[in-house]
Amino acid sequence: MKLGRLNHIGVATPSMDESLKFYREVMGATSVVEPFELADRNLLVAFVDTPTESGMNGTQIELIQPLPGDTAFTNFLAKNPQGGQHHLCYEMADIHAAREWFEGQGKRILGPTRPGAHGTPIFFLHPKDMMGQLTEIMETPKSGH
Template sequence: MKLGRLNHIGIATPSLEASIAYYRDVMGATHIHEPFDMPSNGVKVCFVDTPGENGTNGTQIELIEPLGADSPIHGFLAKNPAGGQHHMCYEVPDIHAARAEFEAMGKKVLGETRIGAHGTLIFFLHPKDMNGVLTEIMETPKPGAAH
């Protein structure tokens, strides 16, 4: 598997509003997207753009807050009440080929391949197989994708 572009770092938070204020007021973020609900994933999401080279966008920060009682983020926040790094997300050109390759390597894929917050297919790999980091693999978004 060839390492793809680091698309975003997921940060779980008990308060999206407080985290947005932190990135705006303390970290100086100038481009914060509108928060939106993802009921299918049990989260409310807000992307924060970081600057890249030559005026391009860099890696995004994905702020995620639990949405509803069944949110998978509740367990993370129970262990980390202040929030924190939840996952790292890398892009791949072909999600199905990537999943097959990780499975062939014996890496544990968590759940089904599904649509993620960028509107493209994703899956997660178990931290015990990924050097201790919950890892999201996403198909590279098409140009002009929403987030």
């Protein structure tokens, strides 16, 4: 198994509006995928694109605000009221092979493989098995995602 590209850093936020304002005004973000709901997970999500030297998009920042009914991010924000880094997400070419490989390494996978915010399959690995960091593995997006 080969480490894939760092696709995004997930950041929990108590206020999507304030976070977007911060990334635009303080960090100079000019490319933002406007917020959208993941209704099945009770989350509001937006992506901030980070530019590279070539002008191409680099790693994204995924801003995540819990909506009524969410528990995981609500609990995270109860412990971290200002929000903060929630997870790292790496791309892998074959999500099924990646899952099998991590399972073979004895890593605990949290839940089933399911569609993520990018519309591609994802799964999460337990932080205790990943140097203390909640880690998302996503299948490398195909063209158009």
